[in-house]
Amino acid sequence: MNLGGIIYLNKTSIGIFSGALLFLFLYMTSYKNDLNNVKLNRSNKINMHKLLNIAIKAAENGGREVIQSKDNINIQKKGLTKEGLIDSVTTADFLSHCAMMRTLEHFYPSLKIVSEEAKTRCHKNQYVDLSLPISVDENESVEFIEEDVTVWIDPLDATYEYTEKLYKYVTVMVCVAVKGKPIIGVIHKPFDKSTSWAWVNTSKSKDLYGQVHNKDEDILKIIISRSHKGQIEEVLHKNFNNKIQLVIAAGAGYKALEVAKGNVDAYLHITAIKKWDICAGNAIINALGGKMTTKYNEEIDYSNGDNVKIENGLIATMRNHNLFLEKL
Template sequence: MLLNMVLVKISLLSKIFTCLLVLMSILLLYTLFARKPINEQTLNVQISLFSLLKTAIIAAEEGGRYVVSARNNFKIDSKGKTKEGAEDTVTTADFLSHCAMLNVFKTAFADLTVVSEEKTAACENGNVRHESSPWETSVGPVKDRYVSREDVMVWIDPLDATQEYTEKLYEYVTTMACVAVKGRPILGVVHYPFSRTTSWAWVGNVLSPDLRPAEGRLEMQKTKIIVSRSHSGPIKEALAKSMRNFELIVAAGAGFKALKVAKGEVDAYLHATAIKKWDTCAGNAVLDALGGRMTTKHNFTIDYADASDAVNTDGLVATLKNHESFLGKF
């Protein structure tokens, strides 16, 4: 009798153990096949700003290589006229750089939102080259910061100063990448393809060597103001009425002009008419990192959180200091 009871218990335990094995097997199969693969793209809802900055530098430099390689073999087209009546030029170099930069970002972070000046190019994923970068030698220890992926918006300008590119005025030409977090520009990269130099900044963290503030910089005798070569609007006449003892510098490329301010070579970059946010985002980040400011001409902060809102229609004031003194001048 006792032996029969023991056998019954053993049989019951065996069935329970078998059921547990079956349940565990089902759970394991579900984990392996029903769920998404475990990888950085699906599980990492936090994203490294250090990785984003390095990617932005590589992207700007990669786009710049295509800009240089196409300089003697490109086609020119037009997107139409600007509000000022100037031709809005686009070239095959713009699209080549766009695809190169987009591929760099999408290779590193497949699901990031990237807003570009050029949207019509059909880009195929290609191999991403990575030649030596200023990043590799000039950055020291950096304390990383992680942000929510859904708060990140990338803005790229594959070829700033396209008109000047067609005229071989290469000193104005840049490729730019910018990372905004919750609408605020945090990482900015401005690359000069023809001189192979790159300026970059991470707000509150680190700057490229060329942007580190110079000690004992001399004050300028005249107030130097830089304005657009092709989109100046009525700004020259307005400044002549509102300011004295100033020098007006006419130049192309929003990136070029923003860096002139960042390096202390001019006092202000002023723009009276509408301007696209991919033109200003990188320069905005650089100036913020240096303690400067970039706002609309009515002193409103420029927001970079909405890809569908790509145009700032309220002009621009960019400075390293004395920002308020340039408001209301035009």
């Protein structure tokens, strides 16, 4: 029995067969691309309510490491500041960084994060609490494309004062920027066990409600850096005819909150400062109706970590911003 045979295909049959194969190929490719696009669209959206809760958790996890390390810190020198002071970093900075990164990346593995201690090598066996209590109601759904979102973290602000046990100035901060604009700020004070946060045009923590701002314009209260003064005292006394009260403090986060809470009229800085120091405070002040700019009234771009330094000073106010622009 001959089961074999020869199939003869003419040009028309070959054309139909080739067309069918091409159609099948294009269909499968399109289907695969559609699936990929669906997956991309699902994973490429970030729920801001959820991210705010995660940011609060990250700051508190970092703060826990700061407290636990206070009696057992190894101090290293990064170098000297322009003012000639030692720029310190401690084991607490590193541990806080790793706890914060672990928290953020657990929920959003591909999130763009900029940290002061980005070069730190983290140990996988470091314990981090990854439970997520709901600090902010997540019923609403506000989403942004992930590629537009940049998160800035400062694992330990006021490190120098931390080594001196001046704990009231110490903060741990998280900031969320969308297309370069800071919209969510979280400032955690680990030794006070308090967390202040605000989201532009949306909500804020209870401690930021009902702040009363100084109405006495004869004497302005201005907060300046304890360790990075530059020539600011001389400049301010000259330009304001000594009608000011200077408050000397440490930590950009601490000083920004003093402005946000109405305890001072302005936070002024005339030397260089890093964006992770000010992003969270910038977001909170913006959310409360205030303003933070360079001394040339330039808004600060937080799009990415390519340029982290602000060279043109800083002015943060809740009112009368133009007055300080003119004087500084």
